[in-house]
Amino acid sequence: HPEIEAFSRSNPRSKIVVILTGTDIYPAASELSLHSMQMADRLVVLQGKAIDRVPVEFHDKVQVIVQAVIPSRKSVTDKMKMNPEAFNVAVVANLRGVKDPFLAATAARLMPGESRLYVRHAGFPLDCGSDEHARKETAGNSRYEWLGGLNPADSRELISRSDVLLVTSKNEGAGRVIGEAITDDTPVIATRVEGITGLVGDDYAGLFPAGDAMALAALLTRVENNNGFLDELSQGCRRLAPVFVPAVEVQSWKKLIAGLA
Numbered sequence: 379h380p381e382i383e384a385f386s387r388s389n390p391r392s393k394i395v396v397i398l399t400g401t402d403i404y405p406a407a408s409e410l411s412l413h414s415m416q417m418a419d420r421l422v423v424l425q426g427k428a429i430d431r432v433p434v435e436f437h438d439k440v441q442v443i444v445q446a447v448i449p450s451r452k453s454v455t456d457k458m459k460m461n462p463e464a465f466n467v468a469v470v471a472n473l474r475g476v477k478d479p480f481l482a483a484t485a486a487r488l489m490p491g492e493s494r495l496y497v498r499h500a501g502f503p504l505d506c507g508s509d510e511h512a513r514k515e516t517a518g519n520s521r522y523e524w525l526g527g528l529n530p531a532d533s534r535e536l537i538s539r540s541d542v543l544l545v546t547s548k549n550e551g552a553g554r555v556i557g558e559a560i561t562d563d564t565p566v567i568a569t570r571v572e573g574i575t576g577l578v579g580d581d582y583a584g585l586f587p588a589g590d591a592m593a594l595a596a597l598l599t600r601v602e603n604n605n606g607f608l609d610e611l612s613q614g615c616r617r618l619a620p621v622f623v624p625a626v627e628v629q630s631w632k633k634l635i636a637g638l639a
Contacts, residue, residue, distance in 0.1 A: 379410040386417050393638045397422040400551025400573060401476070403431040415439075420634055424552035425576030441634050444577070446627035447557040450534040460539050461496065465602040468540035468564070469499040470533050470555045471547070473508035477501075478569075480511065481546040481591055486521035488595035495521055495602055497544070500536055502527035538562040542601060542611070548588050550574050557622040565611035567597060578618060584611045 386394060396418040402411045403423075415421055415432065421439045423429060429440050460466050471477040482497050489495050499522065503509035512524035528536065533555075537543050543559035543566050550573030557577070559566050568574045569588040578585075584601070586593040601608050620626070 379414050382414050382417055393419045395420045395422060395634065395638075397424075398428060398432070398551075399424065400549060402551070403428055404549035404551060404573060407431060407433075419638060422634070425573060427572040427576035428551070430572075441630065443627060443630040443634070444621050445552065445554055445557060446624040447554070447561040447622045448624060449561050450531075450538055450558070463494060464496040465494045466540045466542075467495060467497045467567075467598070468536045468543050468559075469497060469546065470501065470528075470537060470543070471499075471545070472501040472504050472527070473512060474504040476547060476549050478546045478548050478589060479508065480515060481589065481594065482544055483515045483519055483522040484591040485594040485598060487519060488591060489521065489599060493521075493599065493602060495598060497522045498525055498536060498540070499523065500525045500528040500533050534558055534562065537564050540564055541608075542567050542584075544594075544598075545569060545574060546588075546594070547571060547573070552577055560615045560618050561622050563612070563616070565601075565608060565615050567594075567601065567611075577621070578614070582614055583607070584614070 382394060382396065394417060396414050398421060415436050418439060420441060421432060421436060422441055422443050424445055426442050429437065432440055469482045471479055473479045479501065482499060486495060486497050503512065515522055516524045537555065537559050543555060543564050545553050545556060545566065545568035547553065547569055550571050552573050556566055556574065565584065566578065567584045570585040571588055586597050601611065
């Protein structure tokens with residue numbers, strides 16, 4: 379916000395585009411966010427439902443632009459070793475409260491004894507003490523492993539080699555990892571929050587209530603043991619893949635810039 383305000387004062391004839399991401403509008407827009415919206419000539423949101431979080435008086439400024447994803451190149455070195463006998467679940471989220479980072483570990487403990495589920499969690503520890511919590515969980519939970527923070531290429535390899543991607547956010551702007559999973563043909567399981575349903579739709583079958591470890595464990599059990607349900611999720615994700623094609627995002631930006639001109 380301070381940079382937007384300073385730029386607006388120094389360049390009164392300029393055009394300002396403000397991109398509204400997760401904590402800018404979820405759970406609610408702050409006064410600083412609202413002031414930034416007021417100064418902007420255009421507002422960009424990353425999924426359709428985010429428009430509802432923007433005050434009505436600014437709706438004429440809003441354009442939805444979904445973040446494109448380039449398909450990853452399958453690694454030939456196989457850095458991310460996967461157990462072919464396990465049901466491999468990827469979590470790619472930094473360790474901070476809004477991501478509910480240990481819900482996956484809690485749900486893993488609730489799985490049936492015969493489950494083959496194994497969770498690998500990549501993410502940097504941003505909340506104080508979260509790294510210690512993650513290490514203790516890794517040591518004491520046979521179904522969970524914290525990998526620490528990974529670079530983007532290794533995160534993509536983790537997603538592409540897993541059976542499913544799990545997103546546990548309490549609030550989400552429009553998780554980029556969802557597009558990465560869909561582009562790499564990895565089905566998604568995620569919380570039923572606006573930032574996710576705005577991308578995958580309210581009817582997507584792989585959704586569960588935020589914060590509900592028992593519901594997540596039940597959903598993971600179903601997807602592990604029911605190939606038909608896993609195929610349903612895969613097909614649902616494939617139908618969404620065209621949304622994340624880079625050419626679509628390029629055209630959206632061309633439209634926005636032409637409108638400013």
